[in-house]
Amino acid sequence: MVDRDNDNFRNVIENPCPMCMPLGAILPFKGIENAMVIIHGSQGCATYMRRHIAEHYNEPIDVASSSISERGAIYGGEDNLKKGLDNLIQLYNPGIIGILTTCLAETIGEDVERISHDYLNERGMAEYPLVPVPTPGYGLSHSEGYFLALKRIIGRLARPAPAHKKINVITPNLSPADLREIKRILTLMGAEYALCPDLSDTLDSPYSKTYSRIPAGGTPLADIAVMPGAPATIQFANTLEESISPGHYLESTFGVPLFNLPVPIGLEACDIFLDVLHQVTGNQIPDSLLIERGRLLDAMIDSHKYNAQGRSVIFGEPDLVYALTRTCFENGIKPMVVATGSRNKNLHRLLTGPNMHWPVDACFLDEADYASIRIHAKEKGANIAIGSSEGRYLTEREDIPLVRIGFPIHDRVGGQRLLSAGYTGTTMLLDRITNALLEDQQRHYRLNMYLSYFSGDLEMR
């Protein structure tokens, strides 16, 4: 037997939950103004990831590759990477470039930091923001790749800056619609902000007569540069480890106070967000937002008895899973199986802590695969699944209806337009969940009642 690293050690994963680290690292670059990415590795890596991301957002996802071949694997990929950067700059003229490593590059020992440095010197571009991020596919999952890349982008660009009023708002992998909602709330609260990354336009771009190879939008580099002068950082990543936390970096390096909050999905999480905004800006919560809050409460009351029937299986990236589980708690839906493909020290502790309603018989899965999620969901009698479209497997095999949220959503359109954040988004999410429960009930209750209670002679029908 191979040594056991941890409780979840398995020799084989069946139907994987997580995606690989470089895929996660592509996403924040897509939310930085005029940014491009090159994957240092085999050509296929870039292609698979582009396909996986493009199918979710229905947007062109251009990602370059250093296209390491057999020769590069033996003699090193430095020439390929440099040439790749030359070509990429010619084609896209980006203002910042991320270099993401892969299994291959890391295993053959590519020193990407050194190559980047040499490249910039050789080309006389010493000041150009080239951001290497070590993201071996055998390292951490896509969730950690996302935050590590974000931390590196901020680490490369942020410089000590005079105090200003723009709040740093660090977001995890949320839908562009959710990001737009967060921006709307910030504006309603009278807050100035730098949302980073800002995928709201870049990965959900409007049709336009003029096509832009790098879509318009994204966090301006100038905004990132002055992040150290911000009055505070609000980061929606309360399960995140400090070592890869961009907010923690800004706090420990530049003294920017960090509010590490849950993703604003669910009544309490939205309340926390608004309280912090009130605290940081000194502004009162406007009536319009209070009305939205009232509507959410009204919806929660309207649906509470239906929701009480819910036994959910929740899966996805840790911060989203945390928010969704709390939303279930708030609405009387019992989370019976809570799973993430990532390895996360904090999620379980936070969900089972004081003031939580963690059911004694619920099951928590770290580094999960869908085979184990399926087994536990069946065993616990789950009747609703909440997570990415990979959960269609639970519908197909166990007849558990799926409410799609998170990344990726491949079998339906509009993953990028799904709104679940803020009071209004939470109301819409809750309706999607309640309606899935209702639809399931309506589909099955006649037969269920018949099977449960009918005792007459079949011949008499």
Place this chain on the structure above:
Amino acid sequence: MNSLRAGITVVEERRASIHTKSGQSCGLRCETDSIAGCVSQRACVYCGARVVLNPITDAIHLVHGPIGCASYTWDIRGSLSSGEELYRFSFSTDLKERDIIFGGEKKLACAIDELVERYRPPLVLVYSTCIVGIIGDDLEAVCKAAAKRHGIEILPVQSSGFAGSKSDGYKAACDVLMRLIEPRQGMQPFPGAVINYLGDFNLAGEAWIISDYLRRMGIRLNVVFTGDSSYHTLKKAAGAALNVIQCAGSMGYLGIAMQERYGIPYMNVSFLGMEDTANSLRQIAGFFNDAEITNKCENLIARESRLVEPQIMGYRQDLEGKKAAIYVGGGFKAISLIKQFREIGIDVVMIGTQTGRHEEYDTIEGLVGDGTVVLDDANPAELEQFMMQQGADLLVGGVKERPLAYKLGLAFVDHNHDRKHPLSGFAGAVNFAREVHDTVCSPVWQYL
């Protein structure tokens, strides 16, 4: 329409891979490595191998590598099965840093043991990935030992991602298939008209459609490589009198290998479009030189054509004069598409492939008209530039190309492996015409 902020469109080094047809063919540069940084649309060796082997329905498809390679290939293909469903699962040894340092052989052996115990499959295929090629795990030895332990066939697939292109992955898959085929005693083929059908992955039931045609002609389909195939059916492949090959890019190599080892002749066919379908059926019937088969074949073609021709002609009325751009994986598909577009009155103004071969590009240049842009291993910037410059109304391509077409306001036809409707045979020809019509004639374009 032009690009904002963008730089140049064609990198100097790429020019030899792009050609505007005028007169005779010029020898396009192809079958070379992708140029770094050019945002190639190509995939890797593993991708090619997995595409070809994944439709084997009762095999365990185990990826020896990091999680991503298995994650991105879990049940993404529309290959259908009439039996087992095991192929729709994706298994991974999920290699981690310590495995990279200490080697992954032990973990792989344990993974195989676990899976065989759980699923009792007749066959386990172990796909190698980039790092496995680097850390030097001996897949052959691990598989051999495991096969001995369990008394079933366990084969490595040499598909380290960087070690070539998608085409090399096809080859690696064909090597595995050759190992699966059982030599026949005395090398005598099965009695009667029995053929194998290579290069159909039964997307949306396409192999079932062709199998039905053949049955109606009095020809028995022995093995399909690899759509809706199973371990035991693949074993019997050496008994066929003829191999017909549809997707020559992926399976041509297997046809040649089977001819060399088993003396089975092969012919290239295409069941895409009415014209190609009819010609291919005639070609197969012709091989057997049997009046009854020929007769049945002609009846079938006449009957099916009568059914679909009016429908296709109906669509053609609205489509005549439109211009198509094509960017697909292999040359076979590209060639068939030119002819299929001609059937519905559409000219091809731009055409390219990821992995087309020299002889396929020669054929392409022979088929398209002067002024058509032909390009190998194109990138989004080039696709954008040439589709707009050539005035294309629609693009045929895969998942990555679709959003580009839509952003440019162009119609789009999905010709990928996850589609849910067949494009083969007479039924497929109608589906194709309807899909082109649905997208080109949609009201949505009026609002742009």
